[in-house]
Amino acid sequence: MGIAVAWFYLYLQKVRRTDQLEKQWRTHSQRATTHFIFFIMNIENLNKHPQLISTVVTWWFNEWSHLNPDPTNTLEKAISSLRAKLSNNEFLPHVLVAFDDKQVVGVASLKLHELYEHFPKTPYWLGSVYVDEPARGAGVASTLVREIEQAAIDRNISTLHLTTEQLDGGLYKRLGWKPVTTLIDRGDEVLVMNKHLV
Numbered sequence: 001m002g003i004a005v006a007w008f009y010l011y012l013q014k015v016r017r018t019d020q021l022e023k024q025w026r027t028h029s030q031r032a033t034t035h036f037i038f039f040i041m042n043i044e045n046l047n048k049h050p051q052l053i054s055t056v057v058t059w060w061f062n063e064w065s066h067l068n069p070d071p072t073n074t075l076e077k078a079i080s081s082l083r084a085k086l087s088n089n090e091f092l093p094h095v096l097v098a099f100d101d102k103q104v105v106g107v108a109s110l111k112l113h114e115l116y117e118h119f120p121k122t123p124y125w126l127g128s129v130y131v132d133e134p135a136r137g138a139g140v141a142s143t144l145v146r147e148i149e150q151a152a153i154d155r156n157i158s159t160l161h162l163t164t165e166q167l168d169g170g171l172y173k174r175l176g177w178k179p180v181t182t183l184i185d186r187g188d189e190v191l192v193m194n195k196h197l198v
Contacts, residue, residue: 046095105135108144126162163190
């Protein structure tokens with residue numbers, strides 16, 4: 001009986017050790033995959049890829065159109081609006097897209113006047129940051145934010161603002177953005193943040 005118990009104990013230890021090794025392998029594999037995705041990421045101006053305008057606007061529309069319940073606010077109208085702004089080579093918006101190899105996986109914008117009724121004298125904003133769900137957690141959003149910050153610096157913009165529904169600041173806090181105030185925007189509480197770039 002004692003031998004059987006000892007054998008069973010050794011068997012359990014082996015199973016536990018196997019589970020631990022498997023978990024470690026999965027962790028290392030996930031980390032390697034993340035680094036690989038980050039390594040091959042490429043950031044480009046949406047102007048160079050007009051065929052992706054509908055993809056980008058569809059992401060935005062699906063994520064945030066509920067904030068503007070106006071029935072005239074249609075996906076087709078939003079696509080046409082962005083296409084017109086980009087084709088006119090306006091100073092802003094400046095829209096960047098992230099690619100994982102040849103697949104577009106995220107987008108962010110340097111834009112004019114968000115929350116104008118609250119901040120009429122604050123013209124420059126980071127906004128429309130969106131990462132396609134399968135690519136989340138791989139550093140896409142962080143990379144896009146840093147690229148937008150650099151685009152602002154290149155345009156002699158010294159301070160950027162943003163709004164986020166993450167009241168603790170989330171990703172933006174980790175990237176050095178500071179809270180300014182919280183307010184109610186279209187029924188939701190949001191955090192306004194800024195970052196002094198130069």
